Amino acid sequence: MSVNTWLATGNFNTTYKQEQKTFFTSLDRSVFTFFLLILFIWPLIFPLSNKYMLVIDNVLIAIVAVMGLNLVTGFAGLISIGHAAFVGIGAYTVASFCRTIGDTHVIITHFWPVMIILSGLVGAAFGGLIGLPALRLKHLYLAIATLSFQMIFQWVINFMSFFNQGQTISVGRVFWFTGKIGRKDHYLFWYFIILTVVVLLGFGIRNLLKTRYGRCLVAVRDNDRAADAMGMNPGLTKVYAFALAGFFAGVAGALHAYLYRGVGFESFTLHESIGYLAMAIVGGLGTLNGSFWGPVAIKYLDLGVENLSEILGHYTPGMNLATALKPFTFGLVIVLFLMFEPRGIANWWRIIKSYTKLWPFRY
């Protein structure tokens, strides 16, 4: 290993092996482990009410989905306005199992990890299929092709009686080694599960970006013809990117289905797709930690606006302020970020990190 265990003054990698390490220094690793431990332990020490636990679970699911979106839009540069539809495909995979074999069948309740992975694979299959136009289409035309997929998905769900015409399809309670997960522990249990999924997939992306394929993604984003000339296959790279995004979205969808114990159409609309895009942008496109910041920021903003409009609602009776304030603040945040900090919150994180590293010097 390198002599420079703090790695504060420069990156002295001399082999590819070193460069591919997940943690460059032992300090990095111990800080990260400590942080993870805190994430896993805090809900046991400070129990939260179910309402707030649900919000946190929601944020984590959004993180899973946004990681996928960031892969396809941030790293591969392909605009996808249909990400909620992929999430929906994951959720409706679970739901269609529930419809055919009953929502308390042992496969649903006991083998839920298998179901989650299966939903991810179905999502990946659809992602690859929808990615096929990316072989020919570019830029805006591709964005609208993904939008078309979103619209077709919404119509299919609303139209087919197999999917209950978009009404809620219930999903049974799951079992853990200790028995059935009751109403009280439900959100806490899923907090741990989703957190584990986030950590696993986060490591997955982090490693993926250091492989040949990860570098292909960035090369294709920056200039696909140049990438082609250098021996990469831009078409396949793009289709794979969509498939990977579909996998992440499918997993997120299955988690959503289990968390809410039901699948309804309104969680997978165009509006949600735009929400995911907004999270990716506010977090920082093309950065891994941006996928964590974005959902936290947007969901927290949503909650804050809801509470604020509840307070303000006392002064303006007969008017639902939330319907007006929510889109307003949402739009304002997107616009402000794009105008003043297009690199997202991840950039603030980078600035803070380099500041603390160099303190007390300026540079």
Add this chain to the structure above:
Amino acid sequence: MSYFFQLVVSGIVVGSIYALAALGLVLVYKSSRVLNVAHGQLIAAGAFITYALTVMVGIPIFFSFIASMIITFFIGMLVERVFLRRLIGEPIISVIMVTIGLGSILDGLIYLTPFGTENFSFPAFLPQEPIALGGVSISWTQLVGVIITFLLIGGFSWFFKKSTVGISMRAVSDDQFGSMSVGISVPKVFGLAWATAGLSAAAAGCIIGNITGLNFDTLHAFGIVVLPVVILGGLDSILGAVVAGIIMGLIQQFASGYLDGNWGLNGTGEVLPYIILLFILLFKPHGLFGIHEIERV
């Protein structure tokens, strides 16, 4: 057979509305390469301003139509100056998301007014009984709407082809540096493009509002519904917008006329345009009339 012709007529009516709504997007895209997703909100704003001027202030509808066009002209200019000017040269995703965010802001502002939640309709100023011609009927509002639409589209095409400002807009879309060097103010052209888009949005809003009634949800949905139309037409062609608009209108009317209710299908008019769009894009990736851009590494 008269059912068929009825569908053709209503398809052309719907299609020409689409064409008018698509015109605003094409105008903006043609000069500044920005896809304006907030166009639906501008359409709604135009319609509501006209309604407010007609009913609440009491101006005759024709003058309030003109007045709202002037107001949205300046709204468009303001939007470009405040939001889009900073984003010249940014990647496409940023620009799309800014217009989405802008649409969201306008949504919020409109929801604060009574227009956001309640339904209104323009006072009738044309004869109510429809014109019947051999089993095919068309209402006066629709007929006048279509005529105004084609007049506007013709006017805009002329403006682009012949007038100095239009030619400078085309020049900017072709080559920004080149047009700067011959003395065209590129920012001014961008502002003007947004302003004319706002103007066309108000016109579209008034016509749509007269035909379908004033409901915020249907009006701002036009911003999304019109996207397959512009993509099918090829984003930077006014002729493409007209042809694609009428194709989409016909498809929609035929789908809901012949498919809905048979084989348990429902609401096919909303989804079929997207399916057909996907198929056409497979063969013509730049739409029907879009320019094939030659890319160089």
